[in-house]
Amino acid sequence: MKKLILRGLLLVVVLxxxxxxxxxxxxSRIKIVKxxxxxPNLPEELEGYNILQITDLQGRTFGSNQQKLIDQINSLNYDSIIFTGDILDDKKVDYTPFYQLVEGIDNKADALYVEGNSDPSNYVISDSGQLIKHEFVQGMEERGVHLLESSYTIPVDEALIRFVDFELSVLDPEKGFVLANGRTSPP
Structure with a gap:
């Protein structure tokens, strides 16, 4: 009986x-999902338009895989690259891993960023009382990534593709909005 209990306990520990x-x-793995x-009714010019979404990096540096991540991104054929939040870890203030990643990416012609709940607010109030972009956003923009504040339009031949901040797109002016984690959202 003791052997059976020990084997069961060992099995639980191994599992x-x-x-x-x-x-x-x-x-910590790199996962690409196509x-x-x-x-319906998508303009012909936008058929095959590829959007690369990168999300939930949580401020990590992937060690030797950091260069693998950059190489994989650069090997992909995409038209726009979107960083969709949780790029940073809200417990750390180290922008270096993300900045290194962005600096290694070749195609940033249409690179956008949307804040996630673990990222800093896009704007802060300066010591002089002015509303300014957060230093993280400023650094990101210096590296070629645009902050998606409301909408961003990209012409593709005769068609247009518009990226819209979802939180703002669903606001009803009649109902107003609330602030949650520094972002506007419906009540």
Whole structure:
């Protein structure tokens, strides 16, 4: 009976270790998912328009995989690159990993950033009382990534593609808005 209990306990410990190892591996791997989106009545010029979305980096540096990430991004054929939040970890104030990533990316012709809940607010009030862009946003823009504040339009031949900040796109002026984590959102 004791052997059975010990084997069961050993099995639980081994499974626990496997789960921990898998979680660490899964949180540090580079994952590329190609998603085809069907949009009715899409202008012909926009057929095949590729958007690369990068999200949830959480301020990490991927060590030797950082260059692999940059190389994989640069090997992809995309028209726009969108950084969709949680780029930083709200517990750290180190912008270096993200800045290094952006500096290594070749195609930033249409690079956009949308703040996530772990990222700093896009704007801060300066010591003189003026509303200014956060230093993270300023540094990002210096490296060729545009802050998506309301909408951003890209001409593609005779067609236009518009990127819109979702939180702002669903606001109803009649109902107003509330601030949540420094962002406007519907009440």
């Amino acid at each position: 626990f270790v496997i789960i921990i190892i898998y979680t660490v591996w899964d949180n 998603q085809d989106v069907s949009i």
